[in-house]
Amino acid sequence: MGALSIRQVEKTYAGNVRILKGINIEIEAGEFLILVGPSGCGKSTLLGMIAGLDTPTAGSIHIGERDVTHLPSKDRDIAMVFQSYALYPNMNVAQNIAFGLEIRKVPKAERDATVQRVAQMLQLGHLLDRKPAQLSGGQRQRVAMGRALARNPRLFLFDEPLSNLDAKLRVEMRAEIKLLHQRTRTTTVYVTHDQVEAMTLGDRIAVMKDGVVQQFGTPEDIYARPANRFVAEFIGSPVMNIVSAAQGANAPTAAGLPLPTTDGQQAALRANGCASILYGLRPEHLSLADSGVPGRLAIVEPTGPDTYATVETALGMLTARVPGTLHAQAGESVHLRWQPQHAHLFDARTEARVA
Known part of the structure; x- marks a missing residue:
């Protein structure tokens, strides 16, 4: 069994609206999975189910050997980075990074050491005393990533983390995320509608449309041998x-x-x-x-x-x-x-x- 297994996952909302239609995806430990597709394709819904923010109508989700389909988020050993950063405005950078550790009663000395390690990795050491309002968009996103890193989770989840940044910052942060993954080799699931992000970041890509995975493979496979017209036109610029x-x-x-x-x-x-x-x-x-x-x-x-x-x-x-x-x-x-x-x-x- 892989690091993440999604098996026949479906989601139907009131009024018999089918959002996900039998999703099957499996990735190995350390892989970087991209869920890409246009707005409304179901990619964020699927990420929410991996995170434990929603429950499938049918099917199952396994993280490693554990069936987590009905487990709450706190028991899944995951960390999520949101599009909106979701930082606490009244806390400085160090406190934001350490917050999850404090909630879990991690000793202060260990918390401080983790904050220093993460700050060094993300080049945040000179910003630890600043509040989020004093940071640029790219710096805020790095703090959000640092808070996730401090958890040392089994699975990183990114929900369109770069969509609020300008073009130059998106390129810079894309490189940061790539370097972060190369350093940590933490299994990662990343949602985007941007095919450039998908091609440059992913080890595996699931191209989605109307709640169906149209093609699942490496960036090279998907670009060189698109499975259908939709994939052919969606991937490539x-x-x-x-x-x-x-x-x-x-x-x-x-x-x-x-x-x-x-x-x-x-x-x-x-x-x-x-x-x-x-x-x-x-x-x-x-x-x-x-x-x-x-x-x-x-x-x-x-x-x-x-x-x-x-x-x-x-x-x-x-x-x-x-x-x-x-x-x-x-x-x-x-x-x-x-x-x-x-x-x-x-x-x-x-x-x-x-x-």
């Missing part, structure tokens, strides 16, 4: 290009243009009996060339290391991620080219991955 196509005798076609496929992709399409497909291409796999699919450059978006080029074609608007600076202007005629092995093929009826 800029979003994957999707072209609706009909399966021809030798290749899919769209707007009268053949879309290149490999022999293996063709075999998969035949085996699945796909009459119509969705043909997906990541922007980084499209390049501007002297020949290929003709189009007109509609939008040029320089980002520094890359340029996003949106091209109007007979296949629709397609976005290419071009390395460096693109020396071209909107309105110019261009061609797009790609290698067939980079295409992602989905059944248009089910939107499930075929090849």
